[in-house]
Amino acid sequence: MNVGEGLTLAFAGLSANRLRSTLTMLGILIGVAAVILLVAFGNGTSVAVQKQVESLGSNVIYVFPSSSRTSGVAQGFGTAQTLSQDDVTALNDHSQAPDIVTAIPLTTAAGTMTYQNQNWSAPASGSTQDWAQVRNYDLSAGAFFSAGDVRSSARVVVLGQTVVxxxxxxxxxxxxxxxxxIQRQSFRVVGVLAAKGSGGLGNQDNVAVVPISTxxxxxxxxxxKNINQIIIQASSSDATSAAQSEATQILLNRHRISDPTQADFQMQSQQDLLNSFGQITGLLTVLLGSIAAISLVVGGIGIMNIMLVTVTERTREIGIRKAVGARRRDVLVQFLIESMFLSGLGGLLGIxxxxxxxxxxxxxxxxxxxxQIPPPVVSTPSVVLAFGVSVAIGLFFGIYPANRAASINPIDALRYE
Incomplete structure (x- = not known):
């Protein structure tokens, strides 16, 4: 028996019991669909996080006081006083750090904001006129505050879109x-930041930026003059590692620390963030896919059960085929093809x-x-893997019924009622 004949017989046999075949395929169909959908959600989350990290600049390095590094990476929460304005000045010395374009300080305060009868809470970040450039933000209205505003401690503010x-x-x-x-102090709005959106790094639009002196x-x-964080812009994404090394050495020298393991600061680049979130979302995707794959096993058990029933129902047919010359291998292949055809068709419909x-x-x-809902991204490898697993399940769970059918004695089979 060749594969074409086996497929023809399989289709004829399954068509004779359409309802039963459909219900049997349902387990595989749901399992494959769940795998495709959940893996797509995992991939979509990964893509969303990657886009958000890249939108904040792939050449950015964050410097934190070592005792105050928190999950608020983008806003720079921290209380330890191990960073100073002199550190920022040293990092902006291009003779010592040629791969650093600019370094800016950041201090953060709680920001309860009021306009007429509207209230809103957002972190109020104090920084310099280079904040938007370093953080890769555009303006949708107005302008960013100037160096003169920083020198004069002007009470001006640039708002994120969520605040607006x-x-x-x-x-x-x-x-x-x-x-x-802001905290009962009057500020004039001079600009509005273009929306960045939210994702794995939180809402990047819920922010207000004022001159650091203010x-x-x-x-x-x-x-x-509290500094919660220093943000460094490298000359390019490829120069990020070099800029990070230069910044580390400058700060170690300034803080008179000879052993890097005893540094009173920590650094994290956008690439570090991307790698960390990539590992997390990768594990999440595998976990979701594994959970969904359990239903494939359940569907495989259903296929085995139905194939055993089919073998029993077709005992006389098997006896007749063997009596007219069918070999054990022919019967085995026929039932394996039927099992794999059933699971494969269910897999295709599930995809x-x-x-x-x-x-x-x-x-x-x-x-x-x-x-709040990252668009799912269906990947070709997940589709191929899901279909391959569905066919493999048909093969695995079809071996026992097929072997049982091939082992039937033709004389006993012809006597079977």
Whole structure:
């Protein structure tokens, strides 16, 4: 018996019991669809995180006081006083750090913001006029504050889009030149940052940026010239490692630390973040796929059960085939092909269902503008793997029924009622 004959017989046998065959395929179909969909969600989350990290600049390095490094990477929360303005000045010395374009300080204060009868809470970040350039932000309205504003401690502020949404109904142009209160201090809005969106790194639009001197004088509660974080911009993404090494050596020398393991600061680049989140989302994708694969095993058990019933029902047919010259191998191959055909067809339908649902969810996420649902991304390897596993399950769980059918004695089979 060749494969073509086996497929023809398999199709004829399964067509004779359409309802039973459909119900049997359902387990494989659901399992493959679940694998495709859940892996697509994992891939979509990974892509969303990667895009967000890259949107913040692939050549950015964060420097934290060693005792205050927290999950608030983008906002720079911290309380230890191991970083200073002199450190920032040293890092901006291009003779010592040729791969560093600029380094900016960052201090952060709680920001309860009020405009007329609207209130909103967002971190108020104090920095220099280079903040938008280093953090890779554009402006949707107005302008960023200037070096003169930093020198004069001007009470001006640049708002993120989330703050504008909650204080000004989302109208960026209407926010410019308006006066808002931050911690009961009046600030004039001079610009609005273009939206970045939210994702694995949190909402990057829920921010307000003021001159660092203004933050020291009006928002940090008299804590002095506190610096929670230094943000370094390397000359390119390829120069990030070199810039990080230069910055490390400068700070070690300034802090008079000879042993790098005893450094009172820590560094993290955007690439480090990307690698960390990549590992997390990769594990998440594998976990989701593994959970979904359990239903494939359940579907395989259903195939074995149905094939055993089929062998019993077709005992006389097997006896007749053997009596007219069919070999043991012919019977074995026939039932294996039927089992694999059943699981393979279920796998193909599952791929169509899973991919279709992924496209549907992605379309909904894009059309609704929802940032809470990363659009699923169906990958070719997951489709090929899911189909291959479904066929392999048909082969594995079909071996026992096929072997049982091939082992039937033709004389006993002809006597079977």
């Amino acid at each position: 949404d909650n204080l000004f109904g989302g109208d960026s142009s209407a926010a410019v030149d308006k006066s808002i209160k 933050a020291w004088n009006y928002l940090t509660g008299g804590r002095g 169509l269902l899973g991919a279709g649902l992924a496209v549907l969810v992605a379309s909904f996420a894009v059309s609704s503008g929802s940032s």
